[in-house]
Amino acid sequence: MTGDLLIRSVRPWPSGLGTAEVDVLCLAGRVASAGPDLEAPRGVAEVDGKGGVLLPSFTDAHAHLDSTRLGLPFRPHTAGVGLAELIDNDRRNWRSAEQDVAARATYTLGRTIAAGATFVRSHAQVDVDSGLERLEGVLAAKEAHAGRASVQVVAFPQCGILRDKGTAELLEAALLAGADLVGGLDPAGYDRDPVKHLDIVFGLADKHQRGVDVHLHDAGSLGAFQVELICERVAALDMRGDVTISHCFALSTVEEDRRRQLVDMLAENDVAVTTVAPGVREPLPLRQLRWEGVRLGLGQDGMRDYWSPYGTADMLDRTWQLAYRNGFRDDSLVEMCVDIATRGGASVLGETGHGVTEGAQADLVVVPGDSVTAAVMDRAPRTLVVHQGVLVAADGELLP
Amino acid sequence: MTGDLLIRSVRPWPSGLGTAEVDVLCLAGRVASAGPDLEAPRGVAEVDGKGGVLLPSFTDAHAHLDSTRLGLPFRPHTAGVGLAELIDNDRRNWRSAEQDVAARATYTLGRTIAAGATFVRSHAQVDVDSGLERLEGVLAAKEAHAGRASVQVVAFPQCGILRDKGTAELLEAALLAGADLVGGLDPAGYDRDPVKHLDIVFGLADKHQRGVDVHLHDAGSLGAFQVELICERVAALDMRGDVTISHCFALSTVEEDRRRQLVDMLAENDVAVTTVAPGVREPLPLRQLRWEGVRLGLGQDGMRDYWSPYGTADMLDRTWQLAYRNGFRDDSLVEMCVDIATRGGASVLGETGHGVTEGAQADLVVVPGDSVTAAVMDRAPRTLVVHQGVLVAADGELLP
Numbered sequence: 001m002t003g004d005l006l007i008r009s010v011r012p013w014p015s016g017l018g019t020a021e022v023d024v025l026c027l028a029g030r031v032a033s034a035g036p037d038l039e040a041p042r043g044v045a046e047v048d049g050k051g052g053v054l055l056p057s058f059t060d061a062h063a064h065l066d067s068t069r070l071g072l073p074f075r076p077h078t079a080g081v082g083l084a085e086l087i088d089n090d091r092r093n094w095r096s097a098e099q100d101v102a103a104r105a106t107y108t109l110g111r112t113i114a115a116g117a118t119f120v121r122s123h124a125q126v127d128v129d130s131g132l133e134r135l136e137g138v139l140a141a142k143e144a145h146a147g148r149a150s151v152q153v154v155a156f157p158q159c160g161i162l163r164d165k166g167t168a169e170l171l172e173a174a175l176l177a178g179a180d181l182v183g184g185l186d187p188a189g190y191d192r193d194p195v196k197h198l199d200i201v202f203g204l205a206d207k208h209q210r211g212v213d214v215h216l217h218d219a220g221s222l223g224a225f226q227v228e229l230i231c232e233r234v235a236a237l238d239m240r241g242d243v244t245i246s247h248c249f250a251l252s253t254v255e256e257d258r259r260r261q262l263v264d265m266l267a268e269n270d271v272a273v274t275t276v277a278p279g280v281r282e283p284l285p286l287r288q289l290r291w292e293g294v295r296l297g298l299g300q301d302g303m304r305d306y307w308s309p310y311g312t313a314d315m316l317d318r319t320w321q322l323a324y325r326n327g328f329r330d331d332s333l334v335e336m337c338v339d340i341a342t343r344g345g346a347s348v349l350g351e352t353g354h355g356v357t358e359g360a361q362a363d364l365v366v367v368p369g370d371s372v373t374a375a376v377m378d379r380a381p382r383t384l385v386v387h388q389g390v391l392v393a394a395d396g397e398l399l400p
Numbered sequence: 401m402t403g404d405l406l407i408r409s410v411r412p413w414p415s416g417l418g419t420a421e422v423d424v425l426c427l428a429g430r431v432a433s434a435g436p437d438l439e440a441p442r443g444v445a446e447v448d449g450k451g452g453v454l455l456p457s458f459t460d461a462h463a464h465l466d467s468t469r470l471g472l473p474f475r476p477h478t479a480g481v482g483l484a485e486l487i488d489n490d491r492r493n494w495r496s497a498e499q500d501v502a503a504r505a506t507y508t509l510g511r512t513i514a515a516g517a518t519f520v521r522s523h524a525q526v527d528v529d530s531g532l533e534r535l536e537g538v539l540a541a542k543e544a545h546a547g548r549a550s551v552q553v554v555a556f557p558q559c560g561i562l563r564d565k566g567t568a569e570l571l572e573a574a575l576l577a578g579a580d581l582v583g584g585l586d587p588a589g590y591d592r593d594p595v596k597h598l599d600i601v602f603g604l605a606d607k608h609q610r611g612v613d614v615h616l617h618d619a620g621s622l623g624a625f626q627v628e629l630i631c632e633r634v635a636a637l638d639m640r641g642d643v644t645i646s647h648c649f650a651l652s653t654v655e656e657d658r659r660r661q662l663v664d665m666l667a668e669n670d671v672a673v674t675t676v677a678p679g680v681r682e683p684l685p686l687r688q689l690r691w692e693g694v695r696l697g698l699g700q701d702g703m704r705d706y707w708s709p710y711g712t713a714d715m716l717d718r719t720w721q722l723a724y725r726n727g728f729r730d731d732s733l734v735e736m737c738v739d740i741a742t743r744g745g746a747s748v749l750g751e752t753g754h755g756v757t758e759g760a761q762a763d764l765v766v767v768p769g770d771s772v773t774a775a776v777m778d779r780a781p782r783t784l785v786v787h788q789g790v791l792v793a794a795d796g797e798l799l800p
Contacts, residue, residue, distance in 0.1 A: 074774035076731045280727035308729050309777050321724070327680035329708050331476045374474035377709050 003029030003362065003389030006040045010049035012356045013372050014339075021051055026362035026389035033358065047391055049366045052383045053375050055338065056355050057363040058117035058315035059345025062246050062274040062299025065105035065122040065141055066134040070304050070313055072098050077309055083190060083217065087159055090306040091129060101137025102144075108303055109141045109149070111313035114398040116365035118149045118387040119346050119354070121213070121299070123156035123183055126174050128166040139178045148392040150363075152349055154213045156183035160191040161200050168200050175208045184214035187226055194226050202233040211242040211350075213274075216250065223250025227262050231269045240270040244348055246299075248273050251289075252282035259285065267292045272348040276301035277322040286326065286340065297345030298322055298337075315341055316367065316379050323376060334373040362389040403429030403762065403789030406440045410449035412756045413772050414739075421451055426762035429788035433758065447791055449766045452783045453775050455738065456755050457763040458517035458715035459745025462646050462674040462699025465505035465522040465541055466534040470704050470713055472498050477709055483590060483617065487559055490706040491529060501537025502544075508703055509541045509549070511713035514798040516765035518549045518787040519746050519754070521613070521699070523556035523583055526574050528566045539578045548792040552749055554613045556583035560591040561600050568600050575608045584614035587626055594626050602633040611642040611750075613674075616650065623650025627662050631669045640670040644748055646699075648673050651689075652682035659685065667692040672748040676701035677722040686726065686740065697745030698722055698737075715741050716767065716779050723776060734773040762789040 005026045011019055012034060023038040024031065040046055067090060069075060079089035097104065105122075112120060124138040135155060142151040155174035161167045161184075171182055182205045187197035198214075205212045214230060216223055227250055234243050245266075251259055251273070263285070266273065272295035275284050289296050300318055303311030312318075319341040323334045346354035353360050366384040369375025381396030392399055405426045411419055412434060423438040424431065440446055467490060469475060479489035497504065505522075512520060524538040535555060542551040555574035561567045561584075571582060582605045587597035598614075605612045616626055627650055634643050645666075651659055651673070663685070666673065672695035675684050689696050700718055703711030719741040723734045746754035753760050766784040769775025781796030792799055 074770035074777075076771065076773070077729045079729070278727070279724040304777065309731075309734070309773055310724060310729075312777075324679040324710060324721070325725075327678075329477045329479070329710075331709075334709070370474035371476065373476070373709055377474075377704065377712075 001028060003027070004041070004044045005362070005386060005389050005391060006038060006044050006046045007054070007364070007366070007384065007386070008046055008048050009051050010054035010366055011051070012054040014356070024054060026386065029362055029388035031356065031358055031360050031362050047384055047394070050368070050383055052366040052368045053372055054356060055365050055367060055372070056342040056346070057119065057365045057385065057387070058115070058341050059119035059297060059349060059354070060112055060117045060300050060315055061121050061297030061345035061348045062276055062301060063112070063120055063122040064302040064305065065108055065138050066101050066124045067094065067305035067307065068104050068108040068303045069097065070108045070111060070311070072104070074304070079306065083186070086307050091159070093306050101134050102140035105138050105141035106144045108313050109145050109151070110398045112300070112315070113145060113148050113385060114382070114393040114396055115314040115316060116367070116382045116385050117315045118363045118385065118392070119349050119351055120149055121152040121154065121349055123154045123213070124179065125158040126155045126167065126170045127157065127159040127164050128170065131170060132174055132177055135174050135177060135179060147390065148387050148398070150351070152180040153178065154181040154183040155179035156215070157185055160185060161197055162191050162193055171204055175204065175210060181211040181213050184212065186216060186218050187214070187229070188222055189218040194229055198229055198233060202237060202239070205239065205242070206237050211244070212239070213244040213246060215246045216248050219249040219253040221254065223248070224254050224258060224262055226250070227265065231265045231271060234269040234271055241350070244272040244274060246274045247276070248284065249281055251284050259288075263288055263292050263294060266294045270295070272297065274299050274345070274348060275322070277318060277325050279325065283326050286336065290336070295344065295347040296340055297348035298341040299345070314379070316376065320376050320379060331371065331373045334376050338372055338376060363387050401428060403427070404441070404444045405762070405786060405789050405791060406438060406444050406446045407454065407764070407766070407784065407786070408446055408448050409451050410454035410766055411451070412454040414756070424454060424764075426786065426789035429762055431756065431758055431760050431762050447784055447794070450768070450783050452766040452768045453772055454756060455765050455767060455772070456742040456746070457519065457765045457785065457787070458515070458741050459519035459697060459749060459754070460512055460517045460700050460715055461521050461697030461745035461748045462676055462701060463512070463520055463522040464702040464705065465508055465538045466501050466524045467494065467705035467707065468504050468508040468703045469497065470508045470511060470711070472504070474704070479706065483586070486707050491559070493706050501534050502540035505538050505541035506544045508713050509545050509551070510798045512700070512715070513545060513548050513785060514782070514793040514796055515714040515716060516767070516782045516785050517715045518763045518785065518792070519749050519751055520549055521552040521554065521749055523554045523613070524579065525558040526555045526567065526570045527557065527559040527564050528570065531570060532574055532577055535574050535577060535579060547790065548787050548798070550751070552580040553578065554581040554583040555579035556615070557585055560585060561597055562591050562593055571604055575604065575610060581611040581613050584612065586616060586618050587614070587629070588622055589618040594629055598629055598633060602637060602639070605639065605642070606637050611644070612639070613644040613646055615646045616648050619649040619653040621654065623648070624654050624658060624662055626650070627665065631665045631671060634669040634671055641750070644672040644674060646674045647676070648684065649681055651684050663688055663692050663694060666694045670695070672697065674699050674745070674748060675722070677718060677725050679725065683726050686736065690736070695744065695747040696740055697748035698741040699745070714779070716776065720776050720779060731771065731773045734776050738772055738776060763787050
């Protein structure tokens with residue numbers, strides 16, 4: 001039956017099973033049982049985990065599949081400094097890519113899955129120049145990999161809503177065309193009117209009963225003010241659990257007292273946060289956010305695109321990056337990064353039951369390594385990737 | 401003849417040859433000529449660069465080969481917080497490693513070379529507990545790879561000189577046993593008497609005519625003060641060109657005016673600086689240091705040892721880390737990181753002529769990639785590694 005699979009010789013994490021190798025049986029897409037030398041029910045396929053660590057699959061909670069150039073000839077970086085210049089550089093160049101958005105997004109999503117992520121939230125730029133073209137490309141990639149990963153798509157007003165007249169209507173059209181969430185972008189710093197911007201975003205979300213995911217690079221007190229504006233709308237519209245703030249640099253650029261207020265506010269309104277582990281910006285207060293119960297995910301951001309040459313579509317690479325950038329050496333802290341990159345991100349996407357536990361949806365990844373920390377340091381190709389009990393990739397390669 | 405080699409189909413960088421593929425001929429260990437379809441002189445072996453980028457070989461300007469556990473079973477991190485605890489944790493555990501220092505250092509140095517570094521400066525801990533045991537292990541690794549890389553060894557007083565009575569005598573014994581340079585460690589912050597500590601270090605260097613490489617984690621004005629103390633001794637003993645400050649966090653933790661003073665002082669006294677691109681500490685002012693002519697190198701630091709789980713023995717990984725941590729997106733800045741990791745580090749080691757130019761010592765590495773930046777982002781296994789015109793590694797594997 002679809003979703004039946006016996007995974008031999010793996011060491012599940014996190015688990016109360018100790019560090020010995022066991023077999024894990026998936027039935028009808030769910031984790032059914034685990035133990036030494038399980039007998040395969042008749043007709044159930046077996047795969048060899050080769051003694052690797054079995055983790056919940058990764059979640060890329062913040063991707064930009066519509067801009068990726070992974071797999072294409074490398075292109076020198078041509079953008080100047082600052083957000084506006086990065087936006088304009090992308091606008092000047094994306095149409096001349098060697099492949100269309102659908103082909104590029106499909107390739108990169110495939111690599112993302114082959115590297116062990118089976119939950120993905122991708123933004124897709126919606127603006128008056130490109131209309132829904134980029135969104136449609138990402139939706140095509142989602143469709144192409146429908147049996148391999150659960151993908152959410154955010155209609156993302158990368159050029160602003162108020163600055164780019166006509167975008168509000170396009171965002172609504174995007175929701176009708178298949179986008180799952182409404183996005184936003186620096187309502188104050190970039191779009192110049194935080195209240196009007198957020199009222200449009202939350203108005204659309206409320207009208208169509210969708211979630212919200214806002215890019216908030218604005219830092220310091222201006223960023224903090226917008227965290228408040230977002231939380232006020234979440235409370236007023238009863239959207240607890242449906243809203244994410246991406247980047248949220250405000251959290252690492254205000255004083256500790258103010259930060260504590262913000263974290264409390266996020267927790268109270270069940271607003272999630274995602275980070276991409278940037279190299280220069282101060283890291284988010286990961287432990288504080290988790291301690292207070294804020295759902296927290298990790299994402300790839302853009303991948304070798306018109307914005308940046310970085311990004312490999314490998315969430316284990318990005319997990320290493322999160323650990324390194326935070327200076328974590330203790331195994332428990334490196335493991336916390338893995339938890340953020342797997343179950344944490346899934347909870348941002350609303351998949352609250354993700355994990356290696358009986359009854360959980362069987363979205364799993366097997367990684368070679370003496371321990372979880374060793375696996376993060378080595379970043380070896382994934383032995384197996386499983387989505388809903390179906391083997392979707394092996395030895396780093398996507399299966400047909 | 402030894403050191404004769406014809407490398408087919410590579411794109412040299414940096415070079416005035418453009419981006420077309422050429423062949424590069426090495427004769428008697430030096431770069432002799434480059435051009436399309438070179439004819440191989442009789443008896444000269446040919447190797448295929450497969451169209452990759454040809455770089456000057458990497459320089460690991462700051463390694464700790466005596467503590468590495470790469471290749472051994474992964475060991476959870478057991479150290480508490482702070483430098484003293486890290487030192488003590490290493491002391492408590494290093495003797496129980498599954499292999500002796502020589503075997504571990506030899507393995508990791510081999511991996512370092514296979515990843516394209518043919519110039520290496522490694523510290524070797526000298527203290528009253530281990531005596532010269534760790535130094536001898538690193539010297540054995542140097543000897544084992546004598547035909548594959550040029551290795552310098554620093555007699556490094558990891559436990560202090562004044563705190564660890566008897567270390568001064570051991571440092572001198574280390575120099576007589578084959579160490580190339582005298583090391584030092586936080587003369588104020590750790591060893592508690594900067595003048596006495598530095599007088600011992602520079603006294604030994606002067607007496608034995610060796611270079612100096614001091615670990616200086618001390619930050620802010622205390623670190624800056626010690627930069628001055630070091631430069632004063634360099635000037636007094638006429639040791640320009642022979643002294644390195646490793647880490648030198650002072651440079652990124654003082655005000656801009658003070659920083660400018662320090663950079664000028666380093667330049668004036670030709671004192672080199674190395675960084676390991678740490679994840680949490682503020683990056684060094686790379687462009688300012690280079691602009692002012694300070695020799696600047698990159699190193700691996702410890703590699704999966706009792707100090708930290710990080711480190712892969714791959715200087716291209718570390719180059720990526722330097723670029724990422726500095727937020728560099730422009731190709732020219734990523735290429736600057738490659739220059740720091742190749743020629744910059746070599747200049748720290750006194751190899752001032754390193755590069756892909758006619759007459760230079762033929763220490764070269766071929767990396768797959770559309771461009772230098774792409775090679776840094778992909779970090780694919782090295783196609784070829786050449787030391788003094790001799791092929792020492794291919795396709796990521798060391799040759800016998």
